[in-house]
Amino acid sequence: MSVLLTVENLNVSYGAIKAVQDVNFVVNNNEIVSLIGANGAGKTTILRTISGLENPTKGRILFENQNLLTMNSERIVSSGVAQVPEGRRVFSGMTVQENLQLGAFTRSKGINLKDEYALIYDQFPILKERRNQDAATLSGGEQQMLAMGRALMAQPKLLLLDEPSMGLAPLFIEKIFDIIKNVNAQGMTVLVIEQNANQALKIADRGYVLESGKITMTGTGADLLASDDVRKAYLGG
Numbered sequence: 678m679s680v681l682l683t684v685e686n687l688n689v690s691y692g693a694i695k696a697v698q699d700v701n702f703v704v705n706n707n708e709i710v711s712l713i714g715a716n717g718a719g720k721t722t723i724l725r726t727i728s729g730l731e732n733p734t735k736g737r738i739l740f741e742n743q744n745l746l747t748m749n750s751e752r753i754v755s756s757g758v759a760q761v762p763e764g765r766r767v768f769s770g771m772t773v774q775e776n777l778q779l780g781a782f783t784r785s786k787g788i789n790l791k792d793e794y795a796l797i798y799d800q801f802p803i804l805k806e807r808r809n810q811d812a813a814t815l816s817g818g819e820q821q822m823l824a825m826g827r828a829l830m831a832q833p834k835l836l837l838l839d840e841p842s843m844g845l846a847p848l849f850i851e852k853i854f855d856i857i858k859n860v861n862a863q864g865m866t867v868l869v870i871e872q873n874a875n876q877a878l879k880i881a882d883r884g885y886v887l888e889s890g891k892i893t894m895t896g897t898g899a900d901l902l903a904s905d906d907v908r909k910a911y912l913g914g
């Protein structure tokens with residue numbers, strides 16, 4: 678299996694707070710890797726550092742042998758890394774399709790995006806139905822789909838998902854994780870961070886457990902789901 682992303686000895690601080698300490702992990706091509714951990718464990722900080730939004734105090738992040746730490750966030754997107762931020766953040770006052778269009782901003786301007794929209798609408802039929810609606814009128818689950826669709830418009834090689842289940846009803850959570858599996862089955866490599874350990878590990882090829890900024894366990898999704906330590910700490914016993 679070939680490695681797509683390598684995070685090496687990563688350390689990130691906010692002033693005196695050491696949010697991420699000596700973190701090492703890899704994401705191989707075509708995998709779903711889940712990084713699970715409680716509130717405040719440092720998950721979002723890791724994703725934001727990969728996307729170029731935070732500066733580490735130490736460490737390396739290699740994506741296809743390029744060092745992402747030398748690039749700004751726009752170049753990181755162009756090189757093939759797209760992030761779906763926590764809390765979805767769709768743009769209100771713009772239609773669903775205009776939101777999707779924004780996802781293609783790093784690709785050549787003025788290109789006809791008809792085929793790209795069609796691909797997204799195949800994956801998310803509800804977005805096609807609502808394409809001319811203001812994005813703010815979508816339900817939470819639909820907004821999560823739009824945020825994912827927007828990231829996919831950049832045609833990334835690696836999709837970063839920040840807590841896709843947050844704030845969604847159980848039925849929508851199932852649906853979002855089904856979609857993540859689908860997108861992965863079509864060849865997309867996915868790194869997902871989640872507090873919902875159960876769902877995130879169910880779909881994961883491999884997972885990592887993050888506690889207070891450090892990785893404390895790793896294994897296949899199935900192994901972690903079956904682990905007593907993970908069950909006690911994250912799955913209610």
Ligand code: ATP
Binds near residue numbers: 695696715718720722
């Ligand atoms: P959550 O699930 O709440 O998003 P998380 O695992 O993603 O949690 P982070 O948001 O990465 O965790 O936060 C890690 C630590 O860094 C926490 O102690 C948090 O309070 C702190 N932190 C995060 N962002 C900042 C910031 N901008 N300034 C100061 N401290 C921060």
